[in-house]
């Protein structure tokens with residue numbers, strides 16, 4: 001079956017995906033997963049390892065969604081402090097989430113090692129850089145709070161920040177030594193291949209069109225067939241359609257756009273991210289950068305249209321951002337630009353739902369999916385195998401549509417240019 005392309009740079013350097021057919025018959029399974037991104041494939045792998053008969057239905061190709069377009073940065077903390085998490089989730093669930101979060105990056109890189117996934121993984125650390133004075137104060141507060149709970153975040157002064165990034169754009173940053181980066185499409189395909197080795201069955205180009213209860217089981221149908229199973233797990237994130245009522249309205253499908261330069265010369269590599277750290281900054285329109293395996297620089301920011309990175313001036317903002325952060329790049333050519341959807345929840349934390357007995361849904365990673373989809377996948381496996389909610393790091397919450405979702409979503413494309421303007425004003429008027 002031909003792979004459905006998503007236009008991202010990662011398609012040119014990824015390992016091969018598994019060979020999967022289209023669902024064309026009625027079959028039985030213990031659990032059916034809808035969505036073949038990082039969440040779905042890692043969950044399938046965990047379940048298959050436990051001997052569960054698991055089927056994955058992917059509407060396009062494995063990794064076609066955000067997972068195969070991602071910046072691939074493993075950013076292993078939340079935007080909230082541990083105390084804010086405890087206040088929101090209760091102290092027991094908050095403690096579980098904090099502990100899991102602190103181990104999330106090491107767990108991901110250990111998975112990659114254990115399963116032998118060739119995804120150009122480098123655990124070289126993540127630099128979280130401040131673009132203005134108030135953001136510096138926020139980052140200091142975040143680091144102090146997480147370090148009090150056992151993180152090992154370092155505060156970088158102006159000289160250290162500039163040395164780590166190779167950019168004079170930033171005067172302060174946090175350094176998260178456990179962070180790193182992966183080839184996200186290879187990671188997703190690697191999880192899928194490993195899941196198949198353990199007995200999972202994956203179908204591509206098989207969008208699920210309905211999920212209904214019948215004779216004590218769930219029946220998930222596609223155009224060509226169906227899967228009858230005891231449980232359904234929905235892992236469709238920002239590409240969620242109307243398969244499950246109101247699920248799509250629980251998050252905003254924000255857009256992120258990215259580019260890949262041509263491979264940088266050895267001299268440029270010495271001045272730009274010289275230790276191959278990843279970087280993301282505190283702008284509302286978030287600039288992020290990292291190297292790929294051939295030392296192309298991958299640079300991204302928020303965008304307006306997931307099918308057209310140039311919409312609303314996106315590519316212009318992207319390339320201006322690239323040259324602002326790394327002016328030494330000069331005329332280094334750009335090979336590819338692409339766009340994809342990020343599932344953002346109002347509180348910037350993922351949601352775990354159980355809308356009916358036997359149905360789980362996990363989505364809304366709010367730009368932290370590389371580390372956190374694996375955390376969620378382990379949670380889904382635990383719950384699906386009969387674990388109680390008291391053991392989970394995420395609370396199970398009702399499917400609550402965001403008020404005025406349709407109007408806000410329609411206005412989303414206008415957001416990035418406005419965010420970029422606010423960021424520029426910050427850098428002009430808010431002291432560094």
Ligand SMILES: Cc1cc2nc3c(=O)[nH]c(=O)nc-3n(C[C@H](O)[C@H](O)[C@H](O)COP(=O)(O)OP(=O)(O)OC[C@H]3O[C@@H](n4cnc5c(N)ncnc54)[C@H](O)[C@@H]3O)c2cc1C
Pocket residue numbers: 034035036037038039040057058059060061062063064065066067068069070071072073074075206207208209235236237238239240241243256257258288300339340341342343363365366367368369370371372373
């Ligand atoms: C450009 C970009 C840059 C990013 N950078 C980073 C980063 O650096 N670090 C980070 O942590 N996160 C980043 N993210 C976010 C991260 O990639 C996501 O959080 C993560 O990949 C989500 O994985 P997922 O499996 O939940 O969803 P997805 O990978 O989006 O998978 C969902 C899948 O569900 C399928 N689907 C939907 N409906 C159906 C249906 N009815 N039937 C069958 N299949 C269906 C879709 O085809 C899709 O393949 C970025 C995202 C983008 C777009």
